[in-house]
Amino acid sequence: MLKELASAAPRDCEDCPIRHRAVCARCESDELERLDQIKYYRSFEAGQTLIWSGDKMDFVGSVVSGIATLTQTMEDGRTQMVGLLLPSDFVGRPGRDSAAYDVVAVSDIVMCCFRKKPFEDMMARTPHIAQRLLEMTLDELDAAREWMLVLGRKTAREKIASLIAIIARRDAVLNTAGMQGPLVFDLPLTREAMADYLGLTLETVSRQVSALRRDGVIMLEGKRRVTVPDFNRLLEEAGDDSDGGLLV
Amino acid sequence: MLKELASAAPRDCEDCPIRHRAVCARCESDELERLDQIKYYRSFEAGQTLIWSGDKMDFVGSVVSGIATLTQTMEDGRTQMVGLLLPSDFVGRPGRDSAAYDVVAVSDIVMCCFRKKPFEDMMARTPHIAQRLLEMTLDELDAAREWMLVLGRKTAREKIASLIAIIARRDAVLNTAGMQGPLVFDLPLTREAMADYLGLTLETVSRQVSALRRDGVIMLEGKRRVTVPDFNRLLEEAGDDSDGGLLV
DNA sequence: TGTAATCCTTGACGCAGATCAATTCACGGG
DNA sequence: CCCGTGAATTGATCTGCGTCAAGGATTACA
Incomplete structure (x- = not known):
């Protein structure tokens, strides 16, 4: 180490x-x-x-x-x-x-x-x-x-999508300048930390991450590396307005 | 008017x-x-x-x-x-x-x-x-x-108790100086607004308010006027530490 | 190469709270 | 006094997520 x-x-x-x-x-x-x-x-x-x-x-x-x-x-x-x-x-x-x-x-x-x-x-x-x-x-x-x-009104699936969108957006700002094309980044948090963030259990987090993968909203490489082929699709899943609504 | x-x-x-x-x-x-x-x-x-x-x-x-x-x-x-x-x-x-x-x-x-x-x-x-x-x-x-x-981790009952505690505490600060004896005050919010505050539905709010009344945690006079006979009991119901834990 | 520790996934089941629906209550106006 | 309107209560049912439980993947170290 x-x-x-x-x-x-x-x-x-x-x-x-x-x-x-x-x-x-x-x-x-x-x-x-x-x-x-x-x-x-x-x-x-x-x-x-x-x-x-x-x-x-x-x-x-x-x-x-x-x-x-x-x-x-x-x-x-x-x-x-x-x-x-x-x-x-x-x-x-x-x-x-x-x-x-x-x-x-x-x-x-x-x-x-x-x-x-x-x-x-x-x-x-x-x-x-x-x-x-x-x-x-x-x-x-x-x-x-x-x-x-997010905590008060979103469903588990929307919560996960929201979190992934936040991480993706931050990563895009720090690293690649534009947001065109598929985004690739690592989840910095364990499933348990994600659950603590979102007011869920780690089992529900795991299930919903799997569901988003099954539905093609994200792709996973190992447990942490995520690819988002279509960011607007992800925002829809998060229940956010596909363009506005971002304060960051 | x-x-x-x-x-x-x-x-x-x-x-x-x-x-x-x-x-x-x-x-x-x-x-x-x-x-x-x-x-x-x-x-x-x-x-x-x-x-x-x-x-x-x-x-x-x-x-x-x-x-x-x-x-x-x-x-x-x-x-x-x-x-x-x-x-x-x-x-x-x-x-x-x-x-x-x-x-x-x-x-x-x-x-x-x-x-x-x-x-x-x-x-x-x-x-x-x-x-x-x-x-x-x-x-x-x-x-x-x-x-x-409150939004992420508390149960509906705890949420209601938390909200009533917040309002009671604020009211005590503004009006009566001390917090001894039973507190009496008006809920400034409708059941729907309380629901929006707590990430619940208004039906659940209504049910939990009724439950807290049935259990003697609060007393109601009409729909808005609340009496809290024992503030520490209320804090317990809110899941808060009965003395510390208050940042206000 | 085994094995222990983390972290994650998946399944079965139950319950807290949402949803749908019907009354009741409080109040202001004609 | 009655009626209309919005707020609140209460009941019946449904469902999303929590809970409990079993196992899989990855890495670290003996």
């Missing part, structure tokens, strides 16, 4: 892969320098719980690479994923000192962290940071509301 | 009932004066749709009095409420020019509005406004995530 890779962190903010999408996106070079002085990197292995709900949070930070989940758990063990953290996403909340959710690494992860207090001070003095954080929070709120429609 | 009451708006920001909780909460008196110059009041009757999803939004604003809902609708008519707007809540998103959701007045409503462009300009120059909006947006995000757990 190549653990060294997981801790490969950018030396310099200017080379940082999330430079133009994270909280620091709007910072000028002098602001960036000040941030640079208080930042530090941390890396985590796949499967590790970075933060436990209720724990004292003495830092905030951005995901540089890798994927993590935000989940909520009930006393009896039922769990619901409430956020999916991708590179550039922000973790922690200025002004709160204990974590509200569990944060779990799905893959190996590198984070760019700031101790909370210095970051809060810096935020008060640097409107560019607060502005960007507001923008990102509003985007997350929109995503959460989209997700509420 | 007393329509004049609906348009009773405060003359002066200092007398405004939401002065210390809305976007303007942190503003100094000079900032308030500038806001004062660009604000205007609008009132709407119960049942009216204030904003249609997809419409051009040329204003943003705060709910001064009354209740409204944010809902999302699928092509086939399925709807999911994604937000409940109470006095002091903010409507609209700086930086976006079309509405993402339908906004519907549940009761008669008064709003304090700002044309979008001047408000955005003002926000760029007034960190106090942006800071407060960030804080409010983070709170809404937390509420949305709480709600995702």
Whole structure:
């Protein structure tokens, strides 16, 4: 296992892969320098719980690479994923000192962290940071509301199609520029994590993935690699308007 | 019908009932004066749709009095409420020019509005406004995530108990200071709106409300007035930890 | 090469909540 | 006072998804 890779962190903010999408996106070079002085990197292995709900949070930070989940758990063990953290996403909340959710690494992860207090001070003095954080929070709120429609009103098949569409769309944005032709990508989540995301059981997830494959909506290579021959068909299955309706 | 009451708006920001909780909460008196110059009041009757999803939004604003809902609708008519707007809540998103959701007045409503462009300009120059909006947006995000757990993992009975608990708690904060003794309040929503909130049908809502009444968890006077004799019992029924677990 | 651990798939069955349908209740207007 | 209208209740039935259970695929390590 190549653990060294997981801790490969950018030396310099200017080379940082999330430079133009994270909280620091709007910072000028002098602001960036000040941030640079208080930042530090941390890396985590796949499967590790970075933060436990209720724990004292003495830092905030951005995901540089890798994927993590935000989940909520009930006393009896039922769990619901409430956020999916991708590179550039922000973790922690200025002004709160204990974590509200569990944060779990799905893959190996590198984070760019700031101790909370210095970051809060810096935020008060640097409107560019607060502005960007507001923008990102509003985007997350929109995503959460989209997700509420999925959880509250969609059928199991529509839920699966919606999730695959979200992953496909994100992948298309990050990698290939256009969305023409068949999309090919890996599902970053296990069936169980998909179930936690969608408010289903892993058996139902498995059945519906199989059903979409049988019906030609997706093709599978192994258990994770997906090909979507016709994205509009997938959107129809998701119950979404085939063109509009996407806030991302 | 007393329509004049609906348009009773405060003359002066200092007398405004939401002065210390809305976007303007942190503003100094000079900032308030500038806001004062660009604000205007609008009132709407119960049942009216204030904003249609997809419409051009040329204003943003705060709910001064009354209740409204944010809902999302699928092509086939399925709807999911994604937000409940109470006095002091903010409507609209700086930086976006079309509405993402339908906004519907549940009761008669008064709003304090700002044309979008001047408000955005003002926000760029007034960190106090942006800071407060960030804080409010983070709170809404937390509420949305709480709600995702309700939608994804709770049973119909737990959903109803959760909703009643939320309304009871909010009512207790606004009106009676303490939470000792039985709580009495009105449900602001119809059974159908409750169903839209919780991802259920109105029949199921009705049945579960009746069941909670039969089991002595709540008492009903007419269809709307609720008494909660034991709040912890209600929280147990909601599947929540009986003390912690509340982010509000 | 075996075997243990994960992760996934598939089947059989039951139940919570949706759907369809019929009343009942509350209230405002003629 | 009656009647009309929209909201809520309640019942009967149906079904999608959860639950329980058995096995298959892939990888890691002895």
